[in-house]
Amino acid sequence: MKKQMIFDAHCDTALLWYQKKFDFFNEKKGHQASFLKLKEGGVKIQVFALCLNSEHGEFDPLRTLLSNIIFIKNEAEKSGKLKIIENKNDLEAVKKNPNVIGGLIAIEGGDLLRGSFEIARIIFDLGVRVFTPTWNYRNCIGTGMYEAESDNGLTRFGKKFIPYLQDLGVIVDVSHSAEKTFRDILKYGTKPVIASHSNVRKICSHPRNLKDAQLEKIIGNKGVVGIDFFPNFLNNTGKAKRTDIIRHIDYISGKFGDECIGFGSDFDGIHRTPDDLNGADQYPLLINDLEKNGYSKKQINKIAFENFYHFFKKHLPKK
Numbered sequence: 001m002k003k004q005m006i007f008d009a010h011c012d013t014a015l016l017w018y019q020k021k022f023d024f025f026n027e028k029k030g031h032q033a034s035f036l037k038l039k040e041g042g043v044k045i046q047v048f049a050l051c052l053n054s055e056h057g058e059f060d061p062l063r064t065l066l067s068n069i070i071f072i073k074n075e076a077e078k079s080g081k082l083k084i085i086e087n088k089n090d091l092e093a094v095k096k097n098p099n100v101i102g103g104l105i106a107i108e109g110g111d112l113l114r115g116s117f118e119i120a121r122i123i124f125d126l127g128v129r130v131f132t133p134t135w136n137y138r139n140c141i142g143t144g145m146y147e148a149e150s151d152n153g154l155t156r157f158g159k160k161f162i163p164y165l166q167d168l169g170v171i172v173d174v175s176h177s178a179e180k181t182f183r184d185i186l187k188y189g190t191k192p193v194i195a196s197h198s199n200v201r202k203i204c205s206h207p208r209n210l211k212d213a214q215l216e217k218i219i220g221n222k223g224v225v226g227i228d229f230f231p232n233f234l235n236n237t238g239k240a241k242r243t244d245i246i247r248h249i250d251y252i253s254g255k256f257g258d259e260c261i262g263f264g265s266d267f268d269g270i271h272r273t274p275d276d277l278n279g280a281d282q283y284p285l286l287i288n289d290l291e292k293n294g295y296s297k298k299q300i301n302k303i304a305f306e307n308f309y310h311f312f313k314k315h316l317p318k319k
């Protein structure tokens, strides 16, 4: 049987790969989204986020970021199996080529860009196409959800920086943003946004999850929300199964339709997974569950792949 293609809008595998914590292309065990696991799971396009906040013990995060980007691009090119997607043409070519997996490079946490339009331009030229303005804390752009009490929305710099990035062709990702910052990103931005790895607050009350009003804003603007597989974001007990993922999908599709949901597993950024879904290789089990829960093949294809694919096709630069 042909495997369902998956578009996964968020994993944290790239830094581990760069730090040579494992052999990305050849080693299957020990990591949640190694190349072999992506392949086995039917993952066709994977967004690789680079998250290098000072909390991660980085001595010089910008140096590591730039080196990491070049490292991934070189390794991808050498492999011939992973194609880094920078524009619409690349995206379409990957979809048509059964022999490659596509990768997009994302930056998670705007502190890395040092409040500089020039550095933003450099990372764009290097191929970064997704940008999460804040991680959990406050930075020169806005405020992350762990500091919601001091959230004043986008800074003066942030109000100019978000549209600057969007006009270049970078997709802005509101996961991790505190609420006023979130609203400002939509207000001052020029394009629809994604929430690459965020769930439904009504189902699980973790502050990383989105309130209905936020879902409505993203979706009303033709954005896409990727479901995160971290148990703490799936279920208030902090223990989860695949059925919890389905509950979040049911909720969003029931309320807003099935054109705005995708997956943003957060693999290799989460130290715990649902009990019955512990890596990208197990995506087919989740697809099977969707089928059992009454989703048609067409709906599943939208949720698993097409929704994010269409969003990126619409918003990536042409060439």
Ligand SMILES: [Zn+2]
Binding pocket: 108, 175, 176, 197, 269
């Ligand atoms: Zn994250």
